[in-house]
Amino acid sequence: MPDGALRSVGIFFAACVCGIASGLFGIGGGTLLIPFLALFFAFGQHRAQGTSLIALIPPTGLLAFLAYAKAGYVSWKVGLLLIPGVFVGGILGGWLAKRLPPRRMRQVFAGMMFALGVWQAAAAWWR
Amino acid sequence: MTLIVLFLGLAVGVLVGLLGIGGGVVLVPALVYLLHMDQHMAQGTSLLILLPPVGLGALREYWKQGQVDLRAGILCALGMLVGGYLGGLIAVPLASRHLKGLFGCFLILAAFLLWRKPQPQSTTATSAGQESAGA
Numbered sequence: 001m002p003d004g005a006l007r008s009v010g011i012f013f014a015a016c017v018c019g020i021a022s023g024l025f026g027i028g029g030g031t032l033l034i035p036f037l038a039l040f041f042a043f044g045q046h047r048a049q050g051t052s053l054i055a056l057i058p059p060t061g062l063l064a065f066l067a068y069a070k071a072g073y074v075s076w077k078v079g080l081l082l083i084p085g086v087f088v089g090g091i092l093g094g095w096l097a098k099r100l101p102p103r104r105m106r107q108v109f110a111g112m113m114f115a116l117g118v119w120q121a122a123a124a125w126w127r
Numbered sequence: 128m129t130l131i132v133l134f135l136g137l138a139v140g141v142l143v144g145l146l147g148i149g150g151g152v153v154l155v156p157a158l159v160y161l162l163h164m165d166q167h168m169a170q171g172t173s174l175l176i177l178l179p180p181v182g183l184g185a186l187r188e189y190w191k192q193g194q195v196d197l198r199a200g201i202l203c204a205l206g207m208l209v210g211g212y213l214g215g216l217i218a219v220p221l222a223s224r225h226l227k228g229l230f231g232c233f234l235i236l237a238a239f240l241l242w243r244k245p246q247p248q249s250t251t252a253t254s255a256g257q258e259s260a261g262a
Binding site for chain 1: 129132133134135136137138139140141142143144145146148149150151152154155156158159162164165167168169170171172173174175176177178179180182183184185186189190192194195196197198199200201202203204205206207208209210211212213214215216217218219224225227228229230231232233234235236237238239240241242243
């Protein structure tokens with residue numbers, strides 16, 4: 001099944017790119033992985049999201065995390081304090097999502113992220 | 128301070144569950160601007176928070192509906208593990224200022240991706256936690 005093998009290699013390399021973004025920016029990687037799977041490998045939106053979730057069950061950021069930790073770039077106190085809040089907040093957010101128009105929320109948030117990104121890039125480079 | 132951090136975690140979690148986007152994209156700017164962390168420190172701390180499998184609950188829903196490609200998922204996990212190592216190697220020696228600028232560019236890209244993402248067909252069941260472990 002050469003087609004299947006080729007596809008597997010493609011998925012692996014797409015995931016490598018997501019991983020580089022993950023390590024470079026300290027994020028999970030799903031933000032990129034989901035559109036990659038949907039656009040390049042013809043995954044349906046649900047299937048892309050489900051597959052991204054299972055890919056993120058093992059601690060895929062572990063090697064990146066160790067690189068940061070070795071350089072002393074981890075605030076353990078703040079990190080450990082944040083975990084329970086994020087967990088409980090996630091449940092709360094899931095509950096809220098059923099009661100609010102998700103598409104509108106996404107767009108408002110995307111707008112905020114865009115502004116924040118422009119601001120952050122500008123603050124870093126054009127000052 | 129402790130109270131502020133606990134509250135910040137709660138607020139970030141609500142956004143994650145609400146929008147089905149990853150915690151890191153929200154967490155890193157929150158740590159930089161609200162807690163005045165250095166860019167490197169914020170990213171390392173975000174990676175620490177993302178180590179436990181926070182998306183497990185959401186995954187269950189997808190699994191029940193057969194919307195999980197296990198083989199692709201395993202390949203992605205391997206790829207991301209390797210890629211993450213490379214990304215970490217690139218990020219650590221970078222000047223904080225450049226890393227901050229690059230992160231800004233990534234936020235802009237993420238904003239576009241978030242905007243275009245289509246809404247799932249079945250309204251309630253999946254809108255809750257999609258991709259919440261995600262990015």
